[in-house]
Amino acid sequence: MKDWVIDDENLSLERKSLLPGEGFFFPDSLEARQEEQEAKEELEGAERAVVADPDADGLAATALVREAYGETALIDAGPHDLADALERVVAYSEPGATVFICDLCPDAYEPIATELEVLVEEANEVFWFDHHQWDEAVADAVRALGIELVVGESDEECTADVVARSLDYDFPDYLVELAEVTRDHDLWLREDPRSDDLADYSYWAEPEEYMEVIQEHGAELPTEVEEFLAEQRVEKEALIERAVSRAEMKRIGDWTVGVTYGRCSQNEVAEAMREQGADASVVVKPAGSASIRGTDEFERCHEVARQVNGGGHPKAAGCKPSIYDDMLDYAHHWTTQGAVTKQVILEAFWALKHEDDEAAKAADTADDAEAESGAADELDADE
Incomplete structure (x- = not known):
């Protein structure tokens, strides 16, 4: 297949709206090999690592971890490739590393059980911070391994909030504000216009580029980033x-x-x-x-x-x-x-x-049965 067939630059906006991006057409095996190599380069020699969802919330949580702990390798992952990410952390980070998992909620324990258990054996400490709706049995299984799992209320906190209150560290005001603005978008409150900027920038920028900016500027994105967002939003609005x-x-x-x-x-x-x-x-x-x-x-x-x-x-x-x-x-x-x-x-x-x-229907049936029972009791009493 010719490259130009899947090249977004060759598509009209209407066709671009109907078709997936060019990354969709790369085989998973090719993508996995690339991710494996990138993880190896990122993790070799690392004494601390974060596995996080690469959206604004996961990356804000990672920024807070880096502020508190210093240099920390970042491996981005979603719920469906979490097991692969954990396996790579075990394979390439330093034995006895400290590992953080942020903004990720597994649907079940079994698909990640082996990788997570090996990680706990190899790592010094494992922390898990999240705010999604966890299945109680999955949470119990994770905690049973000795992992410090902190799950915030999903309608009140984002993961960055959970990290900010959980780590024993006095975060600077601009990073506390970063968590608050991130929450505004992640919980769809939409009270702070800066939260849309963070969400858009985290989507369009590479994770490390985004990290570098927010670690320095917090939620107040610099002028060059605002100009970049304005350009990108022309097409975004058309697709919307x-x-x-x-x-x-x-x-x-x-x-x-x-x-x-x-x-x-x-x-x-x-x-x-x-x-x-x-x-x-x-x-x-x-x-x-x-x-x-x-x-x-x-x-x-x-x-x-x-x-x-x-x-x-x-x-x-x-x-x-x-x-x-x-x-x-x-x-x-x-x-x-x-x-x-x-x-x-x-x-x-x-x-x-x-x-x-x-x-x-069941409740109505129960109410009717209770009413009939009450009537019968009354009749018995009258007799």
């Missing part, structure tokens, strides 16, 4: 507009669910659908994943995501349904603008409604 124009509203019980498709910034698209009346929003991406966003009227995004190979928070979650067996499935996904993925996720919303209906 296209995704919003494709949005459909579906009624599921008492909820209005907005559904759309496209390569875009999901939070802004979800906000636009909320303004159009959506209680919850689903943004299906060309790469096959989807973002689910809620409102005060719908705080069960994580319950929807868990049904389709995902997880997250009450008002923000993500998933990637296990429905892609070959490239024909992806081709169908692109040409139908995510029709199957949309249907699978909407069915997860319907499943929640049916659960609520069954619970309400």
Whole structure:
């Protein structure tokens, strides 16, 4: 396949909106070899390492760790490749290293059990800081290994907040503020305009570039970064507009669910659908994943995501349904603008409604039984 076929620079905005980025077309084996080499170079000789989600929250948490502990290697990872990241830390960092895991929540313990247990044996200390919705059994298993796991309230703190209060260190005010501004975006509070800048910059910049800037400037990004963001946002806004124009509203019980498709910034698209009346929003991406966003009227995004190979928070979650067996499935996904993925996720919303209906029916039955029992007791007393 010719390089120009997947080169974003050759695509119109409309086609770019419908297709995944060029990184999607690189085989996992090639990407894994590249990540392995980069991890080796980063970790060799390291006495401290952080495994973190490379979004604004995970990187802010890493900045706080580096402030408190000094030079620390960064290995970025997501929930689905956490086991690989842990294995690389064991393989390439110094024996007896101190390891931090930030802004990552495993869906289950078993997929990471072997790597995590070996890590605990090899490392001096392992700390885990997060703010997602943890399964109690998974948290118990992690703590049973001797790992210091601190999980903040997902609707009150971001991971950077958790790190800031957990480490015995007097952080400078600008880094405390960095955590606060990061929280504003991560919890979708949207009260500080700087939080969107941090989120966008962490997405467009390489992790170490972002780290260098926030470690020096905190949430007050320098002029050259602001200029860079302004340039990038021209295309970003165009992609948002296209995704919003494709949005459909579906009624599921008492909820209005907005559904759309496209390569875009999901939070802004979800906000636009909320303004159009959506209680919850689903943004299906060309790469096959989807973002689910809620409102005060719908705080069960994580319950929807868990049904389709995902997880997250009450008002923000993500998933990637296990429905892609070959490239024909992806081709169908692109040409139908995510029709199957949309249907699978909407069915997860319907499943929640049916659960609520069954619970309400059971409660009514129990109330009726109690009332009948009370009436019978009254009759017996009269007799």
